[in-house]
Amino acid sequence: MTQAYYTLAVHPEKCNGCGECEIACAKIKADSTDVAHSRIKMLRNMKDNFFGPVVCMQCGEPSCVKSCPANALTKDPETGVVRWHEDRCVTCTICTLGCPYSGIYYNPVSSSVIKCDHCGGDPACVKVCKPGALEYMKNSDLYKDQAPLEDLFAPGLAGCMGCNTELMIRHVLRHVGPDTVLAAPPGCVPGQCVVGMNGECGCKVPSFHPLLTNTASMLAGIRRFYKRKGRDVTCLALAGDGGAADVGFQSLSGAAERGEEILFVVIDNEGYMNTGMQRSSTTPLGSWTSTTPVGPALHGKPREAKYMPLIMLMHSCEYVATASMAYPLDFHEKIEKAYQASKRGFAYVHVFSPCTTGWRFPGDMNIAVQRKAVETNYFPLWEYERSKDKLVFTYSIDDPKPLENYLSVIGKFRHLSKEQIGQLKEQAIKRMTVLQRIAEVGLSDEEVKLKLKAACEGEFKVADVDVSGVEWGGMPKSHSKSVKSGSN
Amino acid sequence: METKYLIIGSSHAGLSATDEIRINDPDGSLTMVSMEDCLPYSPTVLPYIVSGKVDAGIIRLRDDQYFKDQNITFLKGKKVVKIDTQASKVTLDDNSEIGYEKVLIATGSEPTLPPIPGLKESKYHVLRTMQDAQEINKSAEQAKTAVILGTGLVGMHAAEGLAEKGLKVEVIRGRRPAVLPNYFDKASMQMIHKVFLDHGIGCNLDNQVASIEPGEGEKAKVILKNGDAIDTDMLVVGTGVRSRMDFFANGAPQMEEGILVDETMQTSVGNVWAAGDVAQAVDFFSEKKELNAILPDAFEQGKIAGMSMSGNLKAIEAVPGLGKQEGFFYNGGVSMNTFNFYGNRSFAVGLSLVEDDGEYAIHVKFDTDRCFYQKFVFKGDYLVGAIGINTSLDPGVIMNIIRRKINLKGKVDDFIDDPQNVSRRIMWDSWRGVAKV
Numbered sequence: 001m002t003q004a005y006y007t008l009a010v011h012p013e014k015c016n017g018c019g020e021c022e023i024a025c026a027k028i029k030a031d032s033t034d035v036a037h038s039r040i041k042m043l044r045n046m047k048d049n050f051f052g053p054v055v056c057m058q059c060g061e062p063s064c065v066k067s068c069p070a071n072a073l074t075k076d077p078e079t080g081v082v083r084w085h086e087d088r089c090v091t092c093t094i095c096t097l098g099c100p101y102s103g104i105y106y107n108p109v110s111s112s113v114i115k116c117d118h119c120g121g122d123p124a125c126v127k128v129c130k131p132g133a134l135e136y137m138k139n140s141d142l143y144k145d146q147a148p149l150e151d152l153f154a155p156g157l158a159g160c161m162g163c164n165t166e167l168m169i170r171h172v173l174r175h176v177g178p179d180t181v182l183a184a185p186p187g188c189v190p191g192q193c194v195v196g197m198n199g200e201c202g203c204k205v206p207s208f209h210p211l212l213t214n215t216a217s218m219l220a221g222i223r224r225f226y227k228r229k230g231r232d233v234t235c236l237a238l239a240g241d242g243g244a245a246d247v248g249f250q251s252l253s254g255a256a257e258r259g260e261e262i263l264f265v266v267i268d269n270e271g272y273m274n275t276g277m278q279r280s281s282t283t284p285l286g287s288w289t290s291t292t293p294v295g296p297a298l299h300g301k302p303r304e305a306k307y308m309p310l311i312m313l314m315h316s317c318e319y320v321a322t323a324s325m326a327y328p329l330d331f332h333e334k335i336e337k338a339y340q341a342s343k344r345g346f347a348y349v350h351v352f353s354p355c356t357t358g359w360r361f362p363g364d365m366n367i368a369v370q371r372k373a374v375e376t377n378y379f380p381l382w383e384y385e386r387s388k389d390k391l392v393f394t395y396s397i398d399d400p401k402p403l404e405n406y407l408s409v410i411g412k413f414r415h416l417s418k419e420q421i422g423q424l425k426e427q428a429i430k431r432m433t434v435l436q437r438i439a440e441v442g443l444s445d446e447e448v449k450l451k452l453k454a455a456c457e458g459e460f461k462v463a464d465v466d467v468s469g470v471e472w473g474g475m476p477k478s479h480s481k482s483v484k485s486g487s488n
Numbered sequence: 489m490e491t492k493y494l495i496i497g498s499s500h501a502g503l504s505a506t507d508e509i510r511i512n513d514p515d516g517s518l519t520m521v522s523m524e525d526c527l528p529y530s531p532t533v534l535p536y537i538v539s540g541k542v543d544a545g546i547i548r549l550r551d552d553q554y555f556k557d558q559n560i561t562f563l564k565g566k567k568v569v570k571i572d573t574q575a576s577k578v579t580l581d582d583n584s585e586i587g588y589e590k591v592l593i594a595t596g597s598e599p600t601l602p603p604i605p606g607l608k609e610s611k612y613h614v615l616r617t618m619q620d621a622q623e624i625n626k627s628a629e630q631a632k633t634a635v636i637l638g639t640g641l642v643g644m645h646a647a648e649g650l651a652e653k654g655l656k657v658e659v660i661r662g663r664r665p666a667v668l669p670n671y672f673d674k675a676s677m678q679m680i681h682k683v684f685l686d687h688g689i690g691c692n693l694d695n696q697v698a699s700i701e702p703g704e705g706e707k708a709k710v711i712l713k714n715g716d717a718i719d720t721d722m723l724v725v726g727t728g729v730r731s732r733m734d735f736f737a738n739g740a741p742q743m744e745e746g747i748l749v750d751e752t753m754q755t756s757v758g759n760v761w762a763a764g765d766v767a768q769a770v771d772f773f774s775e776k777k778e779l780n781a782i783l784p785d786a787f788e789q790g791k792i793a794g795m796s797m798s799g800n801l802k803a804i805e806a807v808p809g810l811g812k813q814e815g816f817f818y819n820g821g822v823s824m825n826t827f828n829f830y831g832n833r834s835f836a837v838g839l840s841l842v843e844d845d846g847e848y849a850i851h852v853k854f855d856t857d858r859c860f861y862q863k864f865v866f867k868g869d870y871l872v873g874a875i876g877i878n879t880s881l882d883p884g885v886i887m888n889i890i891r892r893k894i895n896l897k898g899k900v901d902d903f904i905d906d907p908q909n910v911s912r913r914i915m916w917d918s919w920r921g922v923a924k925v
């Protein structure tokens with residue numbers, strides 16, 4: 001049963017809502033131009049300029065098949081297509097009660113239910129889709145873009161069981177390619193032999209081990225040196241949250257402010273996990289660490305975490321994003337954008353990386369934990385491109401699941417009191433509020449900007465200011481009304 | 489004989505459980521007992537057998553090959569007469585015994601008879617098994633008129649089916665003066681009622697049956713409370729069902745209207761599970777245990793029972809703090825159904841019967857001429873119920889917006905303006921996790 005099936009992949013960002021697919025479908029299925037016969041339905045929303053076709057996804061465990069009382073729907077084990085058998089169908093339409101995505105629906109013109117059958121392996125809709133929003137592909141091909149890229153990290157894993165960092169290192173290196181110099185300050189990344197052991201290097205790009213404090217400044221120098229030599233070398237940092245947010249912050253902040261052309265990736269495991277799980281400034285409130293133990297006096301970390309991505313956003317970076325390996329396509333897109341941005345200026349990607357050992361949860365749950373963090377808005381996914389001055393959420397922040405869904409799976413939160421959970425929720429809401437405002441208006445709201453500008457001009461009309469009475473280098477001679485217009 | 493898993497009943501709940509058990513435990517001995525001597529089928533399809541829309545031979549849910557491939561002992565035509573939960577064994581009607589480690593009761597329901605004088609003495613039909621359907625068809629060949637007791641799904645479906653065969657059909661209500669009172673509110677019900685009247689079905693909702701006088705053969709005289717009498721060639725009773733659970737002899741699980749089950753479909757007896765129409769599980773809205781005898785719930789419950797029986801839930805629970813994951817634990821039954829009549833289609837989901845009472849906001853659009861009716865019930869920013877007659881809505885999309893408790897804050901007006909596209913878009917977004925900003 002476990003085999004890769006062909007699927008109709010939909011790329012909504014490419015869809016222009018032309019509706020050619022509907023017409024082609026109605027034509028081939030019913031020899032008609034009436035789109036009521038179409039198995040593919042166009043969703044159009046002019047308000048937010050959204051277009052996207054709705055079509056049966058040929059589910060792995062189709063609820064339409066399960067709820068059919070007449071065995072008129074079956075899943076074809078060879079092709080994966082959910083087939084409708086007209087001769088057995090009694091048109092009770094119970095199947096339409098099961099499908100959450102309107103993959104099967106009642107057609108009043110033909111008085112029967114209709115659904116997509118991939119046209120037997122040659123879908124008519126794909127052929128007429130000019131913008132390329134529809135693609136007929138094997139679902140295993142979704143990652144085909146990444147497959148030919150060389151894995152630049154040594155095989156095997158020196159990290160803990162279930163570590164997400166190793167996965168992340170591989171994907172990042174794969175994406176940025178071999179023309180890279182990698183800096184990995186002390187932490188879990190060099191701990192996994194990125195910088196080598198006993199003279200052997202763990203990855204296929206030149207890598208070095210800066211101090212916790214000077215990662216960004218060393219990379220800045222390297223980038224400038226190569227640039228002067230006429231070579232385009234990607235300068236990549238894979239730093240932990242300690243190396244970025246705490247002791248390495250000074251050099252990071254400086255490099256970002258100067259607009260150094262660096263791709264800075266932070267692996268945020270919310271503490272100094274490599275050295276024995278000490279707290280860092282990104283450790284969340286209430287979290288157990290070895291330096292914020294749980295006992296009668298202290299109940300985990302008493303202070304809130306600092307939210308690095310927003311701090312970096314205010315550095316006027318070319319690109320800032322938060323990412324998680326639980327959403328690999330999104331992750332690759334962001335790394336690509338950051339990579340491109342790092343040729344123009346500073347690019348910062350903050351990757352959420354739960355630590356199975358330090359956070360106390362089973363090794364096979366890392367991706368699930370990340371997904372929960374995103375779904376509960378604990379770690380919202382977004383990106384900011386300076387060229388567009390636009391913060392965009394890449395995972396919907398509407399209808400988050402309860403934060404408890406996330407907290408309850410992690411050992412370091414096991415002791416949390418109701419109050420602490422409440423505080424964490426408050427903090428999440430606070431972050432979301434700020435992010436949402438920026439998302440709505442950008443960093444500079446035109447309306448507010450105009451108001452501020454008008455206010456400024458009202459108070460300091462340069463032409464009106466009489467500076468004749470001012471003695472440069474000192475205070476004005478007189479505090480009287482001489483600094484008023486019309487004293488010529 | 490001895491078996492590890494015993495499934496009593498072979499419709500949606502039972503089959504869904506066997507599928508799930510075989511995923512988790514491909515080798516454990518598995519026995520399925522069916523009281524009917526035929527391959528599995530769904531009771532839902534019976535009205536369509538009566539109407540002649542489909543042939544009984546081709547709508548089987550599984551074939552012999554399935555039982556062979558899955559290594560399941562399928563005992564056809566054997567009725568369970570006794571379950572001794574203390575000794576963990578059942579007795580069949582041929583006096584043979586089956587010992588089990590775990591048993592699933594998926595026996596469904598059986599028709600109930602209203603306390604009408606003379607009914608028991610008369611010849612009447614019910615519609616719950618394939619045999620019932622075939623007998624109705626046989627009688628209908630001879631008959632010219634038919635009286636149907638009950639205005640529920642069975643009664644109304646049978647009325648249309650028999651009328652299409654050329655019989656003159658009279659439908660008489662049971663306790664409630666409405667058609668399909670479990671699903672449709674007054675206004676929508678009247679529309680459906682009118683369609684039946686327009687097609688020549690007699691359906692006077694003011695009257696009830698007083699008594700019945702048996703006649704020759706299948707003939708009967710139905711005397712109404714207003715004194716009218718109707719002579720009929722055949723009589724069909726569809727006034728309700730009750731859970732089929734009268735076989736516990738020793739150590740019965742807790743029962744009310746059905747067998748009480750927890751969120752894993754386990755009964756109060758450790759190695760006994762129940763699923764489908766016979767199970768009384770928690771309701772999605774009231775959070776009390778209620779019967780929700782509908783097909784989609786049957787397979788959902790059967791699946792959860794199968795997972796629970798084959799031990800997979802233990803592994804899930806063992807993961808610290810993972811909690812009660814959706815799909816593994818039953819999160820409550822939602823009332824839902826579709827009803828198609830004379831080329832019209834309708835559906836009702838959730839709290840569809842709610843009338844305006846302050847707690848809920850009701851949005852209704854209708855057009856009597858087109859037989860169009862659309863009702864949405866909102867509780868705050870959440871959709872909790874809907875009815876549609878001849879709408880272009882997708883019932884499953886509406887259903888999932890209710891079931892997943894999707895917050896429609898700021899979208900309620902858009903939703904009511906263009907429910908089909910907005911609801912599809914909401915599910916699109918929820919699937920892809922796409923952001924809208």
